[in-house]
Amino acid sequence: MTQTPSLPRKEIELQLEKIMEKKIPGLTIAGLARVTGQRSQNLHHFKTEKPGHDKRLPKETIEKICTYLNCDISELITLKNQKSTHRPPPLNELDPSIQGYRLHCHLEHIAGRRGQSLFQVSKEIEVSYDVLRKMARNLLKRYSVDLIERILGYFNIEIKDLFTLEVDTTKILTSKIKNTYEIYFGLSPLMSRRKISIQQLMDDTGFTYAFINKLMKNEVKRLNIQSLEVLCNYFNVPPTELIKYRVTKKES
Incomplete structure (x- = not known):
């Protein structure tokens, strides 16, 4: 009996603790939770350097972390044994409270550039088409580690190819409105x-x-x-x- 070959994947690592130590020494998860408005439980997802495949990473938490620590997603989520030199677009240093980063997924563009539909990709990597469709349209609220690793491995790409951060100038704090x-x-x-x-x-x-x-x-x-x-x-x-x-x- 022929054995089904395993799906290609690229193993990812999470670098939150290293970024915190580098950017703001002494900052704790509890402190980061207070300033970002995120639950400590969500932030702990990024604390383990080698996450399990079943771990899910909240999209909003990624955006908040990258905004507060002014880091790129390719710094926060890296490929195993690979360091990123990519940098996010600059925020407004005069009033950073009125800006933030918005995570944008390029899955549909990547698949289209290779002449593949999302339906074809879903079959190849054995992931629900509905999940891929939501991911491609930036409607997915949580990204599983398994999903990210499958996509990176299948297309042989890096985090910075799959995701980019865009400056979102619409996030104006209501407390600033007079x-x-x-x-x-x-x-x-x-x-x-x-x-x-x-x-x-x-x-x-x-x-x-x-x-x-x-x-x-x-x-x-x-x-x-x-x-x-x-x-x-x-x-x-x-x-x-x-x-x-x-x-x-x-x-x-």
Whole structure:
């Protein structure tokens, strides 16, 4: 009987403790948990240098670790007996609190470049297609060590080829926000100034009474571009005359 050859894999190692010692001597897992908002249990996943194949690495924890310690994922997760010289993109040193790293997976690009579909890859490495699809679309919340090692081995690539960090400037801390703004519609005062009734606006634009009434009372949850264009052209005004904002709260 022919023996099925074992799947190729590249063994990975986790370097969290070494990075902590290098970047912030004396920093403990408990301390890192406090500053990153991550559970100590999740951080302990990265403490063991040689993790088991069944260990799962939370994506958010990877992003938080790399952001706080300003390290690349290829420094945090390395191939056995290999050191990385790759560096992440620079964060804003003036206000690092408004930025962070977002983990991006290049699996679909790697497979496509080699003329393979994710379905084909899933069969070859014996991993669920749904898992690979979520991973390729950056929807997977946890990456198993086994999955990473299988993909690295199958494509014969390194961590930096599979994952990269991107600067995410959308992560603004809510504690930094001093003002709260409310969007409202300026249709009612505009109609009053032009002496246009709801009935006339209905006849001229084709909008329903319910829609116009909700706009006047600021009860509309969504306003599509086409409707906004109709109103702008009808009143001959820019969008800023119809969509306005006001400060509703300001912290002392």
